[in-house]
Amino acid sequence: MSKMKLAFTPVAQLKPDSENEIWKIKVRVVRMWRFQNGVRVKPGYVGGIDLILLDGKGDRIQACIRGKLISKFEDDLGEGKCCILMNFKLSPNLGNYRGTPHSFKIFFTWSTHVKKNCEEIPNDSLRFNCISFDDLLLQKHDEKVFVYVIGEIVGPCDLKEITVRNTPCKILNLQLKDYGDSIINCVFWVKYAEEIHSYVQSSSGGAIVLLCSLMRINIYNGKLTIQSGKASTKLFINSDIAEINEFEEKCCIYAIICALKIEVPWWYLGCPGCAKKVNPYLNPETEEIEMDKFSCDGCETIVCSIKTRYQVHCKVLDHTGTTSFVMFDKEVSQLIHKSAYELLEQQVLFNSGNEFPRELLALEGREFVFTVNKPETSKNYTPSTFYTNIPATGHHFSNSTETTLSLVNDVFEESNNSISASTESTSTPTKKRASTLGIEDCVPQLSSKKLKGDVSLLAEEDGQLSLTKSKLKVGHVTKDDCAKPSSTKQRKAANLIPKKEKN
Known part of the structure; x- marks a missing residue:
């Protein structure tokens, strides 16, 4: 019986196919976070791990590891690492909040294989796909898909405590301004609110540039705001990364x-x-x-x-x-x-x-x-x-x-x-x-x-x-x-x- 080496499939071309249900992709993990299922869960409980995977052409797909499979794959994966992923399951990418606009989502199975320490993919500069404020304000983006945004903090930055479902939590409202003069309203919850407020209070002055990954879009009465996710969002505040350095070097x-x-x-x-x-x-x-x-x-x-x-x-x-x-x-x-x-x-x-x-x-x-x-x-x-x-x-x-x-x-x-x-x-x-x-x-x-x-x-x-x-x-x-x-x-x-x- 002849053997045939499995070829790489571009992320954009991943879709269920009755003739071929085994795929191999080479990707970089650009975001990885743990999530909990349900409202009332025990402290420390982890329902699963979600990942955003980016291939060499800049296309993204969300992946999920659930339950007992977490311990099998977690050590082989990490943010910023490149890997080869083989033999996984594809399912429709549904839900009110999605990590990517891809039509499908990857689910790890017991038969999935992760080959770590593979050759680097030259796509690190594509890890943040920041959307322009004008496109956001004109509502050109699918509001069910998470977004990346970058801007300078210009609005008030007051930390407040409110009660949600009989539980007190912190909330922070602020405004971000882009290269020009477009401004969007942002809402940050709990740990994200405390992280930003703490940085602003300790800042000695100067512009504060904030890059937010995987934020949720909320449109109410025709007005748009972006909000931090429960666990997906990650903040970069005046960090020494290319995107923030470029923003600081040139703005209007x-x-x-x-x-x-x-x-x-x-x-x-x-x-x-x-x-x-x-x-x-x-x-x-x-x-x-x-x-x-x-x-x-x-x-x-x-x-x-x-x-x-x-x-x-x-x-x-x-x-x-x-x-x-x-x-x-x-x-x-x-x-x-x-x-x-x-x-x-x-x-x-x-x-x-x-x-x-x-x-x-x-x-x-x-x-x-x-x-x-x-x-x-x-x-x-x-x-x-x-x-x-x-x-x-x-x-x-x-x-x-x-x-x-x-x-x-x-x-x-x-x-x-x-x-x-x-x-x-x-x-x-x-x-x-x-x-x-x-x-x-x-x-x-x-x-x-x-x-x-x-x-x-x-x-x-x-x-x-x-x-x-x-x-x-x-x-x-x-x-x-x-x-x-x-x-x-x-x-x-x-x-x-x-x-x-x-x-």
Whole structure:
């Protein structure tokens, strides 16, 4: 009699078949929990073990081990472990609450065989199949199937005790916010309520990101909430896992620019390749600074052309508080429709080098959607400043802008280095204020002893700065020359200035 080796069956293709009732699958156990049957059971009683199994293609199926079979298979299984499972029973996946949307469910039998310590399956990144809040709120998901969700805790987190079936139990209501501004209401029971409340109470501050596995959907009077299961749910609170790290690194915030940090330079000289800041090149052999070269630590090379770029530091405010953001070249250029080089040239041309540009001051009081990118930091360090870009404008807070603006003076009334936001219309030019740092302070200081020959000047074409030799002597251009543009280039630059700024 010939022998035939049993082939692997993808989880998605598992279904009862009269011709083939023996299957073999290779899966990872992504969730494993014990459950009790009945309402009144003895302490420590275990009715069975449920598992969520994930194959290499990302498909899931629920499995169940009941009664006396628990002791036979439990030691061969564990969360995160990969195994080969053979000769099991398939039954319809019924019930009001199901672990997966698969049409069938696996039941272990006495003849089932588990082969542990098998080759790893590269599917660990698929273990959490988090659903978007928008799909939840639009009720696109089967409400009988458990869901995975991830979000930041933003709502109240008060622990209460209620009586259910004559038994006191703990309950916790809170709200989760996703990458954007979608919010869902959540209810956690008993041990889950106590776990979250304990973490929040002991937290020293900062965002709390919560990932919940296998939560139940509840829709009452058309309103959706998600609730923890009796035993299926597992919580990850600010855990060091890829999904939470990714959520922390990038999220969207609706906020208003309430202050600009005018004590910090708003521009820098950047590498045309990596955009990082460049430094004057010091020739180690001659011990002289070469005016036509710059060193870039990002590219680890010497560059001969540079670009003026924005780096605008600001304070932003939403209904939860304030934080510091940095907006860079692309975002600021889109907002004020002027490159950093054009704005810097304008400042120098009209002798406004010691003043913070009014075009940037006009951003105060304006509301944006910020996409926040968390800088790379050590595990236990929380950065005080975040890098942002602005995907959209014109969105509004859940509370009114007027209410938000009324908080600004309280937040910044003691700040001497920032500019308080104005409640006036953003179309009205903000009064100019003198910066504590001028353009001269931003340019690298060069030793006069090392300078030889002609003075080098910066010139820019198509946004790229290059260094060219000039016969001009220091002091050749006077203040009057700057105030009265004569060349075509100067007159063109003068048109960028509001009329009342012209002399």
